[in-house]
Amino acid sequence: MDGTARAEAHCQPCGGPAPRRVRHGRPARPADRAPLKFDLDRAGHLHIIGSPRSGRSQTLRTLAAALGQAHGTDNVHMYGIDCGNGALHVLASLPHCGAVVDRNQTERLGRLLDRLGVELTLRQSILGTRGTADRAELRRSQPLHERLAHNVLLVDRFEVFEREFSSYDNGSYLERLLRLLRDGAGVGIHVVLAGDRVLASSRFSGTTEDKIVLRLNDRQDYSTVGIPSKSAPSDPAPGRGIRTQDLSETQVAVLGEDLSGTAQAEVLAALGRELTEREAAVPAARRPIALDVLPDRIAYTDALALHTPAGPMRPLVAVGGDTLTSLGPDLTGVPTFVVAGPPRTGRSTTLLTAAE
Ligand SMILES: Nc1ncnc2c1ncn2[C@@H]1O[C@H](COP(=O)(O)OP(=O)(O)OP(=O)(O)O)[C@@H](O)[C@H]1O
Numbered sequence: 001m002d003g004t005a006r007a008e009a010h011c012q013p014c015g016g017p018a019p020r021r022v023r024h025g026r027p028a029r030p031a032d033r034a035p036l037k038f039d040l041d042r043a044g045h046l047h048i049i050g051s052p053r054s055g056r057s058q059t060l061r062t063l064a065a066a067l068g069q070a071h072g073t074d075n076v077h078m079y080g081i082d083c084g085n086g087a088l089h090v091l092a093s094l095p096h097c098g099a100v101v102d103r104n105q106t107e108r109l110g111r112l113l114d115r116l117g118v119e120l121t122l123r124q125s126i127l128g129t130r131g132t133a134d135r136a137e138l139r140r141s142q143p144l145h146e147r148l149a150h151n152v153l154l155v156d157r158f159e160v161f162e163r164e165f166s167s168y169d170n171g172s173y174l175e176r177l178l179r180l181l182r183d184g185a186g187v188g189i190h191v192v193l194a195g196d197r198v199l200a201s202s203r204f205s206g207t208t209e210d211k212i213v214l215r216l217n218d219r220q221d222y223s224t225v226g227i228p229s230k231s232a233p234s235d236p237a238p239g240r241g242i243r244t245q246d247l248s249e250t251q252v253a254v255l256g257e258d259l260s261g262t263a264q265a266e267v268l269a270a271l272g273r274e275l276t277e278r279e280a281a282v283p284a285a286r287r288p289i290a291l292d293v294l295p296d297r298i299a300y301t302d303a304l305a306l307h308t309p310a311g312p313m314r315p316l317v318a319v320g321g322d323t324l325t326s327l328g329p330d331l332t333g334v335p336t337f338v339v340a341g342p343p344r345t346g347r348s349t350t351l352l353t354a355a356e
């Protein structure tokens with residue numbers, strides 16, 4: 001390992017038109033030591049493949065920091081799905097980040113996948129009506145304030161996502177993610193998957209050419225992900241990877257000297273504060289969609305604070321939505337409303353709430 005291991009993820013701060021490529025690492029051979037770039041206008045998806053403790057989460061954090069530094073919040077919207085130990089949570093401090101969803105928040109995860117699915121459909125129809133097959137061309141033809149932002153979905157421990165969601169809800173979660181992988185790249189919806197050798201499976205491996213392979217504990221796995229055994233490294237350090245496109249070696253940059261997860265997260269949080277200030281002028285409509293967490297329990301008084309009274313026949317019974325708002329039946333038009341569910345699910349309480 002050499003000094004590049006601790007290179008900072010330094011990118012040009014945004015000012016004027018955002019640079020399209022962000023640096024998130026360096027090739028490890030001195031002869032070709034140019035920054036490794038992720039060019040959102042050209043790139044589709046990115047796979048980061050490695051065994052446990054190979055530096056997968058760190059690669060996602062570095063990439064997010066680099067994207068945040070290089071682009072405005074109106075140009076890049078990030079979303080995270082954390083199926084591991086919470087390493088991605090700190091991404092939420094970036095103003096570019098709409099939401100980081102934990103795998104246990106299944107309802108919120110469903111909303112995130114739905115949102116991105118709706119965005120995908122919308123973009124496909126925009127491209128269709130404009131008769132433009134190429135998103136980069138469309139972006140160039142749009143005025144700056146109307147440009148479709150790049151959406152970047154970062155998934156940590158994809159092997160856990162695959163295991164838990166391949167059958168959950170009839171596989172609809174995995175299916176929605178697969179749709180983004182199949183069709184998203186062409187319309188500026190990029191998926192960055194960090195996972196183990198499950199990414200070598202034919203369902204996922206064909207969705208991108210762009211892969212960084214970190215340490216794999218079983219040497220045989222290198223060939224299954226497209227690295228010939230003679231190019232397979234022996235026991236590489238964390239963050240050291242091989243790009244499958246040209247088999248070049250790369251060292252993923254870290255954020256500051258202290259390599260512990262907590263210290264790396266702190267640097268990212270500080271960057272988030274700095275960028276929040278820098279991006280303060282971006283209007284809400286150009287920012288990523290926030291997906292509020294649905295509370296497990298909410299007091300009536302707290303719910304009332306989110307309520308805009310619309311008359312006595314519009315009782316408040318619940319809260320919901322991506323930005324939490326009050327919900328309830330509209331009894332002005334149709335005077336009936338059904339509260340249904342099996343025993344002990346809260347039917348009587350719903351009626352009491354409506355009555356109040
Ligand atoms: N790019 C890097 N350069 C140097 N060291 C790194 C790099 N990335 C990670 N490390 C070291 O490896 C450790 C593990 O990194 P990280 O948590 O990103 O790995 P992981 O593959 O996500 O692990 P897990 O299987 O636990 O999810 C870090 O705490 C850090 O010490």
Ligand SMILES: [Mg+2]
Pocket residue numbers: 056057058084085087156157
């Ligand atoms: Mg991890």
